[in-house]
Amino acid sequence: xxxxxxxxxxxxxxxxxxxxxxxxxxxxxxxxxxxxxxxxxxxxxxxxxxxxxxxxxxxxxxxxxxxxxxxxxxxxxxxxxxxxxxxxxxxxxxxxxxxxxxxxxxxxxxxxxxxxxxxxxxxxxxxxxxxxxxxxxxxxxxxxxxxxxxxxxxxxxxxxxxxxxxxxxxxxxxxxxxxxxx
Numbered sequence: 729x730x731x732x733x734x735x736x737x738x739x740x741x742x743x744x745x746x747x748x749x750x751x752x753x754x755x756x757x758x759x760x761x762x763x764x765x766x767x768x769x770x771x772x773x774x775x776x777x778x779x780x781x782x783x784x785x786x787x788x789x790x791x792x793x794x795x796x797x798x799x800x801x802x803x804x805x806x807x808x809x810x811x812x813x814x815x816x817x818x819x820x821x822x823x824x825x826x827x828x829x830x831x832x833x834x835x836x837x838x839x840x841x842x843x844x845x846x847x848x849x850x851x852x853x854x855x856x857x858x859x860x861x862x863x864x865x866x867x868x869x870x871x872x873x874x875x876x877x878x879x880x881x882x883x884x885x886x887x888x889x890x891x892x893x894x895x896x897x898x899x900x901x902x903x904x905x906x907x908x909x910x
Contacts (some may be wrong), residue, residue, distance in 0.1 A: 732758055804883055811879075820845075840880055841888040851897045860900040863889075865901050869886035872909045881909060 730743040736753035743758050768859050796898050813830040823844070830843045846854075871877055880887060884906040891899045 730758075732756065804838070805836070807879075808840055808885070812840070822847075835888075835901065838884065839886045839888060841890060843890045845891075845892050845894065845896070845897065847894050849893050849899075850895065851893045851899060854893070854899070856899050860902060863891075864902050868904055868908050871904045881906075 731852045732743050732745070732755055733740060734748035734751060734753055734758060737748060737751045739748055739750040741755055747754055750779040769805055774788050812834045815832045819829055821830050823828050825848055826848055828847050830845055832843070835841055864888050871881070871887055877887070886906065887904045889902040889904070891901070893899055
């Protein structure tokens with residue numbers, strides 16, 4: 729190993745020492761020799777091995793799969809089913825003195841249905857065509873203007889309003905398609 733002499737007390741010290749081991753005096757700096765051959769040689773570039781390339785591909789594939797399954801926004805059908813489920817938690821509920829909302833369901837393709845009961849009416853004692861003709865403009869106007877239905881309008885959802893009498897017999901259905909509320 730190379731040694732360096734202290735200029736103060738002539739003690740031999742290791743070349744890596746900054747101060748003299750005997751007197752503590754600062755040692756002179758040693759200049760290292762760099763061969764020009766070493767500077768001129770380029771460092772070899774590492775090539776990716778097949779295992780490295782496969783590892784990168786698997787890593788990218790895993791990141792993509794995690795993004796698709798964990799951070800994917802739910803489909804519109806699932807959102808509609810969730811809306812129906814939340815609404816059904818409060819059902820049955822009286823809408824007015826004559827009408828009870830029994831439940832709501834999301835149906836394929838892109839249909840949301842409200843099921844109502846007219847609690848004071850019997851099928852035999854009511855003119856269903858006249859009742860439907862009176863209710864239809866009110867229902868269409870509600871679909872057009874209700875801010876809570878903006879999400880359904882944006883997704884061009886058909887909204888069905890199914891009515892039955894107090895004994896559960898089907899009376900009529902009002903279907904509000906996108907062309908009626910746009």
